[in-house]
Amino acid sequence: MLVEEARTARSASSSCRSPKRILVSAGEPSGDLHAAGVISVLRDRFPESRFSGMGGPRMVAAGAGLTTRMETLTTIGFTQVVRTLPAHVRLLSAMRRELARGHTDMVLLTDYPGLHLRVARAAAKHGVPVLYYIAPQMWAWGERRVAVLREAVAHLAVILPFEEQFFSRRGVRTTFVGHPLLDRKRPTAQEARKAVGLGESTPVLGLFPGSRKTEVRRLWPILREAARLVCKSVPEVEVVVATVPGLEYHGGDGFRLWAADSPTVMAVSNAAICKSGTSTLEAVLADTPMVICYRMDAISYAIAKRVVRCPHIGLVNLVAGREVAPEYVQGAATAEQLARHVLVLLDSDGREGSRQRDAFALVRERLGTPGASRRVADLAAGLMGS
Secondary structure (H helix, E strand, O other): OHHHHHHHHHHHHHOOOOOOEEEEEEOOHHHHHHHHHHHHHHHHHOOOOEEEEEEOHHHHHHOOEEEEEHHHOOOOOHHHHHHOHHHHHHHHHHHHHHHHOOOOOEEEEEOOHHHHHHHHHHHHHOOOOEEEEOOOOHHHHOHHHHHHHHHHOOEEEEOOHHHHHHHHOOOOOEEEOOOHHHHOOOOOHHHHHHHHOOOOOOOEEEEEOOOOHHHHHHHHHHHHHHHHHHHHHOOOOEEEEEOOOOOOOOOOOOOEEEOOOHHHHHHHOOEEEEEOOHHHHHHHHHOOOEEEEEOOOHHHHHHHHHHOOOOOOOHHHHHHOOOOOOEEEHHHOOHHHHHHHHHHHOOOOOHHHHHHHHHHHHHHHHOOOOOHHHHHHHHHHHHOOO
């Protein structure tokens, strides 16, 4: 009740104020990308608006004036979170002070629940409407924390089709906006092969070891050795790796390391080995059969096994509601296992690849239609009374 009264009072005093002042926050590369799309649309609608907070290079390019760079805080796994806890505490304190000043018209949070649920609570305390874009995966690990969204978030914009029903049933105002990957321009296979310098008939294995330093450190040696095994069986295969600038990929001699963009790597690939996550949906959009893998440190994995209640780790399988692509997790994610399965997928006429592609059509349909950034911007404008 107090939160609603605070929001009403702020709305009455600031409905005519211009420019809009929006606190934005993204803690990971994917969040940086998707938040940047929304910022671009909002800047077109509200040219004098100011965006400040935490994010990365794409948000800066979209016009946000960031006070904190996400690269200093990005973590994965429970042990890494502990190491960066002091920096997160300082950032949260700074955001709370900013919200207390009363100059913020709206808060736009993207994923990254460990920090953002606390920011949402602080914003609600001061009557600032919160738009949370890309929901925390509470359907997998934290249903009891839905109460925080219900109490502190004015609107939740979700990108996976089953999330709208999950959160709406639990009292959270929720809208499925479609997946933002659908908004990205992606090259054709012919365009991508020309860009990378590959012949049209060259068989290509794509490797996607992740975007975070800790992920690459654990997964790259396994993916690299799996690719070596594949090359022994199919000497003519080319290996192309989706890399991240600044990260190290030792032992990749003979492979093509491509840091420009992952959709290009996916477009040239006849088959792929993907870290679980967004890359599995990139494969769906490119119609590239895949094997999914993941590893984390032993402590984080032991904790995850206790708290995660989810039948799959790959987003493609979660959206499909069944295992479309095979998953190899922790100890099962070995070079031998990955190579054995991806060799089957490199056969363009093989039954396994055809089975995956048939399922991809259903997944693409369920991901919605292009325009996620615009739909989120519509929700933001509504919250700001514009």
